[in-house]
Amino acid sequence: MKDLKTILIMLFLFSYQINAQEEFTTEERLEWFQDAKLGIFIHWGYYGVKGIGESWSMYHKRISYEDYMSQGKEFTADKYNPEAWAKLFKKVGARYAVLTTKHHDGIALWDTKYSKLNVKEKTPTKRDLVKPYVTALRNEGLKVGLYYSLCDWSHPDYNVVFPRPNTQKDYPQKNQKFLSPWQRFVKFYQGQLKELSDNFKPDLYWFDGDWEKSSEQWRAESLKDSLLAWNPSVIVNSRLKTHGDYSTPEQGIPVIRPQGVWEFCMTMNDNWGYYPTDTNYKPIAQIVRTFVEVIASGGNLLLNIGPKPDGTIAEEQVERLEALGEWIKKHETAVFNSKAGLPYGHFYGPTLLSKDESKIYLCLFDAPKNYISLKGIQNKVKSIKVLGSNQELNFLRNGGAAWNNIPGILRIETPNVENVDTYVTVLEVELEDALKLYRGHGNAVELN
Ligand code: GLC
Numbered sequence: 001m002k003d004l005k006t007i008l009i010m011l012f013l014f015s016y017q018i019n020a021q022e023e024f025t026t027e028e029r030l031e032w033f034q035d036a037k038l039g040i041f042i043h044w045g046y047y048g049v050k051g052i053g054e055s056w057s058m059y060h061k062r063i064s065y066e067d068y069m070s071q072g073k074e075f076t077a078d079k080y081n082p083e084a085w086a087k088l089f090k091k092v093g094a095r096y097a098v099l100t101t102k103h104h105d106g107i108a109l110w111d112t113k114y115s116k117l118n119v120k121e122k123t124p125t126k127r128d129l130v131k132p133y134v135t136a137l138r139n140e141g142l143k144v145g146l147y148y149s150l151c152d153w154s155h156p157d158y159n160v161v162f163p164r165p166n167t168q169k170d171y172p173q174k175n176q177k178f179l180s181p182w183q184r185f186v187k188f189y190q191g192q193l194k195e196l197s198d199n200f201k202p203d204l205y206w207f208d209g210d211w212e213k214s215s216e217q218w219r220a221e222s223l224k225d226s227l228l229a230w231n232p233s234v235i236v237n238s239r240l241k242t243h244g245d246y247s248t249p250e251q252g253i254p255v256i257r258p259q260g261v262w263e264f265c266m267t268m269n270d271n272w273g274y275y276p277t278d279t280n281y282k283p284i285a286q287i288v289r290t291f292v293e294v295i296a297s298g299g300n301l302l303l304n305i306g307p308k309p310d311g312t313i314a315e316e317q318v319e320r321l322e323a324l325g326e327w328i329k330k331h332e333t334a335v336f337n338s339k340a341g342l343p344y345g346h347f348y349g350p351t352l353l354s355k356d357e358s359k360i361y362l363c364l365f366d367a368p369k370n371y372i373s374l375k376g377i378q379n380k381v382k383s384i385k386v387l388g389s390n391q392e393l394n395f396l397r398n399g400g401a402a403w404n405n406i407p408g409i410l411r412i413e414t415p416n417v418e419n420v421d422t423y424v425t426v427l428e429v430e431l432e433d434a435l436k437l438y439r440g441h442g443n444a445v446e447l448n
Contacts, residue, residue: 029235036094037335041097053273077124082137093332097137099146101146146205210239224243281320288423330388341353346375357434361429372413378407393415404443
């Protein structure tokens, strides 16, 4: 008996140890994400059929609930080729993608048992569309992100601001009469999230729509605990009230460097989903510049595409992805293995620092005139070259008083015209040792 007790205690301690070992710190969970730099956001849903706003067109009463849902009949996914998507993302230099598994409209792209409002039940494709996406991404070594809208404008227990017919038939909820509507809804979305975790083991959850309820209503804290219990390495964006791991500014590029880990998401035109009449595409130069500005401030860019209902990606979007990819390839030493650059004041433009801080990357948006200046660098500089070419640039240190620790400026010659990149030119400044910055206000040179 005593032996049995000892065995049981040992077993308990052993399993406790295994569990403890499985847990990761927030820093460990976020490690891959901080090095990722580029992710692809994919808004794919019914809304592409009529080419209207994703979910919001219903909310703003631009279309009735019934007409919105009737788009499902033409959501064919018949040219859906997730392997081609994943190969393209990889080629572009993205390290992860995030797919809208369920937007605010409530339509699930996977075969969920919690509602009939899913593409397998309601659309000609008659299959789960998330599974092949997850497999294709994994085959290319990309991290898998799943977008999930907490608010659900179809669920009968979720109140909405627009006219909606009775949707009960799409939500078979057995034996739940004793629960309040909100308790039923909580059970519903927690069930769906457990299903997503079990079926796909995502690396990242991208929540949205949390603004409609409070943290208590979403049971945000315990939801985060559950997500981690189901999948200890998963990371979660900020839209789980205050319980996310990283922040998600959207559409307007941050002017002040956000604190902590962050990701900026942006559309290529003005809409998230496929919207063919919206031709207001950002020029490639703007997309490349935005990418550079974001990574120079320590963030990731989550660049959006809105595939068509058949699963193909519009030409304008492919063209932009490929152009960004070419730029990244040419400058990959600066893009990867780097971190946020110098604080404001040293260089007029974005900069990046190699992780060991022995290299500074200066990003030039326009062809420079006269000379390029870099201020406040106390280190000796070994060499300066133009990335993507063999050109070494001459430089000299001017002004300052090095013996008084006032470094003056580095005056760098401008690159040859043929070495100026169409979008953003990057100069690699190699230092003799790890970066030492002068951050002073200036003072008298006391010994001359
Ligand atoms: C907004 C919108 C949503 C979109 C998301 C992407 O929060 O509600 O439609 O999916 O931004 O960041």
